[in-house]
Amino acid sequence: MTIPVKNTMDKKQAITAAIVVPLIICAAASVYFFVGSLEEEHEDNQTIVIVTIVPQQEFVEKVGGDKVRITVMVPPGASPHTYEPTPGIMKEVTKAEMYAKVGSGVEFENNLMEKIISNNRNMNIVDCSEGITKMGNDPHIWNSPVNAKIMVENICNGLVKIDPDNADYYTQNKDNYLEELDTLDKYIHHKLDGFSNRVFMTYHPSFGYFAKEYNLTQLAVEYGGKEPTPQVIQDSIDESTRYNLRYVFVAPQFAAEPCKTIARAIGGETASMDPLARNYTSNMKQIADSLALEFEE
Template identity: 30%
Template structure:
């Protein structure tokens, strides 16, 4: 489960929002007025995969500035702590692009205090995988290329609605990038559909959508919450699964320590590979495409 934001921090941030709104009430014009004033339309994204998706859609659109709220090395937002700097960033934006599906739920109270801020929800109409017990829906939609395609379309359509003067450009950019994603998806299916080994063990719950898309079976998860070391019993259970199943590959993530996976590998002889959930990386247009292609090559090697 995600760690809750402290009550004191929430109160402090909401108080700051109230002061900001009081000072700026009636001074936040819509997108068209921003352009008329010669000021950029500022779009803020919640974290790295939403930033990469959005800069592809806004490429070469005049008068639009895209800012990523969190640092590009943050990773998933499971334990992210909202900061006063984030508040300032959001307060200066007109549009906030989120993954949705509960990934940014820790921000609900703050965002509700910014009524002029328009929300673009990339998870619209995407079926969610329900977690076990109190885990809730799995929010790691973008790790599936098919979901990333739908998220790109969602962002493009919603931006076109909010900024109709540039609707054609958003639509054209979305179509171009979706074409690249579809080409990569076909390439990955060609590479992975024929692999004999289908059972994998992953680092945390980032890959169910990816596994579903490529017909892989996640038999165990080393750390259900990244950064929380598995107990001795959990390690023992995973070791037994590997020994019984003959699985010879473990997949860690570059954003987190591989210590637990290495312990399991030492006990079983399995090899440790890196599978990237695309939650950090270079702030470049083709970053998602490049990272997913590396994942494809890693899986080809690990599952052959």
Template identity: 35%
Template sequence: MLKLAAVLIALTCLATPVSADDEHLSVFVSVPPQKTFVERIGGNHVEVTALLQPESNPHTYEPTPRFVEALAAADLFMPIGMPFEAALMNRLRAANPTMAIVDARKGLSLRPLDKHVHEAAMDARGHQDHEDHAADDEHHDTDENALDPHVWTSPPLVATMATTIRDELTRLDPDHAADYAANLDVFVAELHALDAAIRADLAPLAGSAFMVYHPAWGYFAETYGLIQIPIEHEGKSPGPRTLSALIDRARAAGIQVILVEPQFSPRAAEQVARAIGGRVATVDPLTPDYIANLRQVAHTIAAAARP
């Protein structure tokens, strides 16, 4: 169980404290929506901490040593494929070799991150213009084959994740198995209702595109038959030719709203919006209020497509 004193000391700087009740399971997750999912299944039998806070930039986030110490004392960690997790794993396994680590994406079909229209910015010889190339130089170490970690933007995938959460909590705490099973049933019913509502909103838009700054909505787009067009890709800001190609593509697709996240600068998105006579709208995939947030994202996309 918990090394309670170490956890309480290490978490004094965090938004989510560990309970003084050592009967609770201590669960760490990577992003705030996951925290919501585990709390919905675990109820008052769990204390959950998200590593990445809603205001944090996932490209630059790195947990502090104090945070790693707290994580190493937990009962369960459920990573989800965020960039910061790879460096964390070795430290975590060294600190607590027996800790339960379960990939939250277990059983899910994963997709690559969507790329911006890099290819459209190539000249006839297949070379980027100098300014576009220079804009990307500092990111050469980025994995071009990176998988998209934002699986939680698809309610059907979250339903599968919720079952994994139920199974792991039951394995660690079989005395409360009935509670975990009942909570799962309620949560999955809400996810099904959310999925049905989003499908009703977006069905008329099947096959159409929406533009985002950061490619966080790929699973959402795939689930609901849409096409996500990102401006940024793997931390890369577009150079002039790529930006021009994005503007042309937005015009051709009739895009009027560009979705931006509060964790990133909206400057490039605002440039595109001005060029197409559109606007930017802020949506946050890291918001803990998952169901209300997904409904709002669907409404924003649907409203932008109406004449």
């Protein structure tokens, strides 16, 4: 007599399951889409900022905090002298409220800034170089922490202009980061000021502003983006020998073979020195540490 009862319960359980399981699935889906909509709403509340080069990303992050979303036009490992933006990156431009350009004559901006602006004429264009004394045609202003402070000030002013409700937030973040850059500047001075040897060689002349700030002499293998000729390489070997150099520094954006040729000729070695690294303050410290190894007698 128990068997019919069991069959009855199985039917009831099956009916219950047929009703309850879809309800659970629908409820879970509702939660999923609700959470997703909250995430989208959170993203929509962020100010979209475009920057040209990777080091600027830290500048904007430090000032904007969680109130900004950043897109970098020239990605890590690419050179702003030659890079062409993808359609996906150009689509991001149409959503942006601010573009922080380097403003110092970076080839990417020289070639494409008008096209970028034409994709979104409502963007606030911030010239990060405003207030910086330029050195001829050298666009690498960010490689001086003192210049970086001015760039950060300009970025802060731009964010305050488009989002005045959060002016105090941006200003406090900016002041905190300027203190970090002051500490960085002191670190570099402490690391390098005591050396009598103050000459270094790099493949591309990316560190002219750094050299000027810290009273150093930069020797570059190539200028103007031209592949060095055998005579240029020989001249670099002669200069390296003259100054008793042990390292030839090369950035990851450039071919290392000419530097290896010079290093072999002088009995030295190549070393990486990146002008476009992601973590600005730690990278500047690493550059100072690398130069200290060159300057040691």
